[in-house]
Amino acid sequence: MCEDESEQGSLQAIAIFCGIGLLLSLWAIKLDRYPAVEWF
């Protein structure tokens, strides 16, 4: 149970980390400040 809770907490923290990055990037898109890069 404890391990499950720890794993769930870990997933939530990772999701928050990824969500912040994604939202920042979408915000940059809104500001037209994100590169449309095809070469990598």
Added chain:
Amino acid sequence: MQVFRIKIYSDFPNIGPLREEPMTDAVHGAAPQVTRVSDAYRWMQLAVGVGAMVMIANYQYGWTFFVSDIQKKFGWDRASIQWAFTLFVLFETWLVPIEGWFVDKYGPRLVVLIGGVLCAVGWAIDSYTTSLSGLYFGMIIAGIGAGAVYGTCVGNALKWFPDKRGLAAGLTAAGFGAGSALTVAPIQAMIEGSGFQTTFLYFGVGQGIIVVILSLFLVAPKAGQVPGIVQNAAIFQSRRNYEPMEVIRQPVFWLMYLMFVLVGAGGLMITANLKPIAGDWKIEAIPVTLLGMTMATVTFAATIDRILNGLTRPFFGWVSDRIGRENTMFIAFGAEAIGIFALYLWGHEPVWFVLLSGVVFFAWGEIYSLFPSTCTDTFGAKFATTNAGLLYTAKGTASLLVPLANYLQQSSGGWDSVFLIAAGANIAASLLAVLVLKPWRRSVRDADALRDRRKTGVEFRLGSA
């Protein structure tokens, strides 16, 4: 013969078996209790991962061939269409740690299978949609699927090859970088012959199905199936498996992240802007002849750059397996700084533009093999997919810094400051690798080993042979 029996309570279940090994004064100790798989089997696992990566390459690198036809059919402006691609890259990059978490918990098969289905569904949506929002939605779905496949295959390579981690990660990442080369001609031919919507459907579903089939062969290594930690003084591998939450609390992780961002952003500032740079230098369309081939400067550069961007990943990964991750970083990032500066000095000449942009790509693409292998060496293999995925998001963070280059260019009216900052970022990362990261990682590994000994105890028993 005198025998010392050492009991190892490893918390490294995916790599080192829990075993009791006699340590003798003879050259060889006893064989592990758990059977190791053959190298052929490990290479087969790697090949399956590379195959899946080749299959998802087109979702990213094949996109460019669809843009003109989409524009012709629907009349949307090019920039609006390109946002679909940007959304693909964003969702492909930022969700990798979450997908990695499922891989580390449930294994690679299910995640790659779902990834293949999502890729197929994404392009199928794009084949039927008649709206921009539908196009965006399809590319977001495909991006999530491609990210699931990418993160899983890299993570699986890191787990199966602790002894050749750089090479394995590099080959896998190269499958993604260079995989589209195989299908460029068929995609273009089908778009021309049957239209882009049919091509979206057939290639999207076809490649997705192949990914699903390949996923059925993917498994994660069990305890004892792969070699233990590497006995190479230049490579620091920890026996300990850090959980993702522990990793993000480690300052050394954030040093790696900073270095990834520095090199990623420094390289991207140049590589993402090669076309406008060539345009400003008025060399974009000048024909260049090299090795008996003649192409416009930018087209030639793009062709060479794609090949070198693929080759560099296994090459520097292989080098790092021999001379150490940080030493390789020092060389590669240093070469990147020199390449960028040389491009700034001599790139106004079309031939040099092509050659030096190749150097810049060659010295840049290895970040996709060096950083995952360094991360797994430091934090262990058990959660390698999640941890490498967390580090991989530095690519997304680096992309956020690229507009800085455009701002600098617009405010100064030239590319000088962009080149100098990009070269400087690479010099900084190069020095950080050998002066800070190397001793720091060594101390982390040594501290883990000491803590393991204190925590678990080491039993020495005297016996006889």
